[in-house]
Amino acid sequence: MSDCIFCKIAEGEIPAKIVFQDNHVVAFEDINPQAPVHVIIIPRKHIPTISDLTEDDQELVGYMHLVANKIAAKNGLTEDGFRLVTNCKKASGQEVFHIHTHFLGGREFGWPPG
């Protein structure tokens, strides 16, 4: 956990453009943005992958979606909408093993999603 880059961002040890934070969730700009608004939403709790979620985490994961709505509102995207993407493990391209949801907005998104 001490080597987790997202834990370090959440604790302020590694700089990031934080767009939202509270006791449970931190959201910051993706350094490799794929859309005009591309924010990574993480829980402060270190959970490596979606596979590691337990019943105790349900409310937290749901709350990350309410945070997505706050980010949409801040960026004037509530009306147009946005895409949320969560990668789990290798096939999907998960690179940091601390669960995170990509919030993407500000353009049209194609299908398939990658």
Add this chain to the structure above:
Amino acid sequence: MSDCIFCKIAEGEIPAKIVFQDNHVVAFEDINPQAPVHVIIIPRKHIPTISDLTEDDQELVGYMHLVANKIAAKNGLTEDGFRLVTNCKKASGQEVFHIHTHFLGGREFGWPPG
């Protein structure tokens, strides 16, 4: 709500290849699959978009992620992983206005996600 195709699937009024269901969540195969395993996970509760979520829905949305893990396990994808995608409104391509998460697995996924 009576015109909602996903409510009708959840109630068995419209046929679908159901892969999981319980009192809270229904999951069924996407009729237009974008991956070897492409399942749509919905809550039974009719919530039009992510924007409409309230604090009362947090646990339900988190639970949809635990269902994703069940679907991964059933399809032997726990090790390789999967991608979850939730579209919110027009820019993202949301077509059915009943929240749903796309579970995609069984191949490698590119970036950007659409």
